[in-house]
Amino acid sequence: MTKYLDEYLPIAFLYALSAYFWWDVEDFTADSLMYPRALVGVLLVLTTLLLVFTLMKKMRLPQSKDENSPFKFCVVLAASIVYVFAVPFLGFAVSSLLYAPATALLLGYKRKGMVFFVSILTVVLIYIGFRTVLKVPLPTVTLLGMTL
Amino acid sequence: MKKIWVAFVLALALTLSVVPAAVWAAYPEKPVEVIVAMQAGGGTDVAARTLFKFAEKYFGQSFAIINKPGASGEIGWTAIAQAKPDGYTIGFINPPAFLMLPIQRPACKYRLEDFQLIANVVMDPGVIGVSKDSRFKTLREFMAEAKKAPKSVSISYTGPGTSEALLLARLEKQEGTELNKVPFDGSAPGMVALMGNHVDAVAMNLSETHTYVQDGNLRLLGVGAPGRDPAAPDVPTYKEEGYDYLQVALRGVAAPKNIPAEALKAIQDAIGKAIEDPEFQAKAAELQLPLRYMNAEEYTKFLQGINKDLQEEWKTNPW
């Protein structure tokens, strides 16, 4: 079943992408329309060729030499998404210090001391490097009068 | 007992009346952020960083430059308009592009009215130039040839929505002809095209031309300043050539509207002093920045005038 999805889902997605780029062209002048539509044309031809070859079973999916764990994948994906959404609210430092140790430990890393040490070190170095040396701001959160 | 209470309340009242004044008097109590709507390292960015480095001396706190480039400046300018008006976030603006964006794009999220203008720093006139051995000797000759057939003469510029686009549209309307306007991503690629003889002429700003003129790669046909520019005294103004149009690129400082009055004054004064600083003037000369200081009032009136003209123009001759 997954093999079926892996083969046909990208094709469906490509058709959807082509359709979007073809139709969302309100306000386009003639010359700025020409190029995207030409590209969509090429993409449609290629995707259809791909579809044909897939149906004829002539395409093979890449074989990965690595063994993967679906559980670990879900962990890292979910954690990363939550992390990115947390940054605007909790600031970079707090979010990172929550995300990194949690994710590493959930993935199965055993050395708790090492996890916290590396996470804190990384965040501190990033802070020094970006905010102090280069004066590039990072998202911050203000708690109890402190800006983190 | 009662006396002590009275004394205490009096003291408290006194302190409370003094403290807010102390809080106010403490501006600037932390660094001020300056949003620059252009890429770090570019002309605008370099001008801003140099200016504010000198202004820091007279201001008492440091200015932190933050680059928010993109969309010809719209991203950065929108950010300034939407910032908290507490006097700790200001920005660098580039009229007339700054004024043209909201007029040509109704969905633009800022307008001139959303800003408190503080000071103008640079006034850089536009120019039209050709290569050294071009057959065109004057701007009039150039336009005369253009009139012979539509799009027979090509000129490179930096794209729709710029002061150059406006100027070229006006020239076309006056002569009743069409130029072959080829947009490039910046004046440098346009110059390369000119030097390689891929285009007949180039439209850019005076401050960008010095190296090319000196090396003999560029000859200026006209300048869009109100009078002849001291940096290029043999170049006639557009007006002298029969095209009475002003084309200048300005650079100045603005803040979201309704910042505290003393923040406005402090920043304006710091900038004014920086501009008069001889060291800064020397640096500006090195960077080829033509300085033209205007304080908040002058600047506001000046831009409002230009804005009104642009709005009128857009209705009849959109650029």
Add this chain to the structure above:
Amino acid sequence: MDFSSVFLNAALAAVSPANLLFCFLGTIVGIVIGALPGFTSTMGVALFIPFTYSMHPATGLIFLVSIYCSSTYGGSISAILINTPGTPSAVITTIDGYEMTKNGEGGRALAMAVFSSLVGGIVSALALLLIAPPLARLVLLFGPVEIFYLALFGLSVIVGFSKGSLIKGLISGVAGLLLATVGVDGISGVYRYTFDNVSLFEGIPIVPMVIGLFSTCQVFVLGEQKRTTIVHDIATFSDSSVPRMSDIKAHWFNMLRSSVIGTIVGIIPAAGMSIACAIAYNEAKRVSKHPEKFGNGSVEGVIASEAANNGVTGGSLVPLLTLGVPGNTVSAIFLGGLLIHGLRPGLQLFTKYADVSYTLLVGLFIANVMMFVVGLFAAKQVVKVTKASTDLLAPIIMLLCVVGSYAIRNNLFDVGVMLVFGIVGYLMKRWGYSTPSMILGLILGPMAEGEFRRALMLSRGNWSYFCSRPVSIILLVLIVITLVGPALRNRRIMSK
């Protein structure tokens, strides 16, 4: 003042303690900037320009140029070790570099990367020093038609380097081209596919997209691996990261050829490192005795890519210093650095300011050597990262991804873009689509479309405009060879 005395003075000045010190500092800064995913050479040079305000011009410029050269090399460190290009210039290095690491040859890949970078840098520095003026004239020959063909040439390379299925590689490339149309069209002013979101007006931001497609995707890949090391078999892991004579002897021609390609492409304004690396990689594969190894850990691929991207460094300074026109985005920032120190590009730079400019040129050589020495040392230490547990590496890399994608424009939207493309990259990997091809499409798309439309405007309907000049014809021939060559050789259009 004759040339030799000017040169001698410049050489002496370039090795003064102050200049050497800042060259060293710049090299370290550059390598760190390059290695950290998300941080680009452009950003690095731009952010350090203010540091140089109070320095003597030559020192300041040597500092900046050291950052430029070593950050170009630095990108290969993370590209090779953790499959995340530290800078977009290292995207092509990931293809073979990471495979070499998985095979336990990470040290060897790093060693050859730094040596190739040295060769690339020196070749382009020599070109800059000795033949800058004639090279500058080459620039002027490239009008819109020629640059369009160059972009097409860069794209045709996709045909050659798709690992696996050709159709999927082409689809990735075309998808990249299509995504590149998002944003304001520079020629007509039309806003395309922007959802009225200001952050999309300039198009999908490239650096967050590269970070997502490579680095964030790698976070997911490393996270889901059951094996907790990058190297497949820890027993084959070799700590050695010194370039081997055998490698140098076998591949010196590849290094030189790729350096020359890099230098020439660098000279052309608007053509940057990605296109140079792509062309060099493709050429190396075309003439290689083992083309099938490309994509599976061929050291030739790493050499070609790294020599080419450092070749661009000197090349990009040619039009900048002689004509005042930058050769790529980093040298455009460099222009700001020059101006700040009162140096105007053009003839004056080599006459009135000869002492500063020649010191800078000599300094460029020294910067490359410094990069080699420090780089070797850094490589030896950094290789140990591949022995760290992937469970810890993955979230830490994610931290860098977030910082990197935010820091470019101080815009949270870019972080979102990074995440979205992280997921896209993971899916592409799973389904067998080539991510470097998509990046090439994204980078070259605007170039191809823009120059084509400009050429169309200038041709005024006259089709002979497109094939009348010598450079155009040469490029057209090259494109045809690249497209037709591999097809004739392999007769394959499906996965192997």
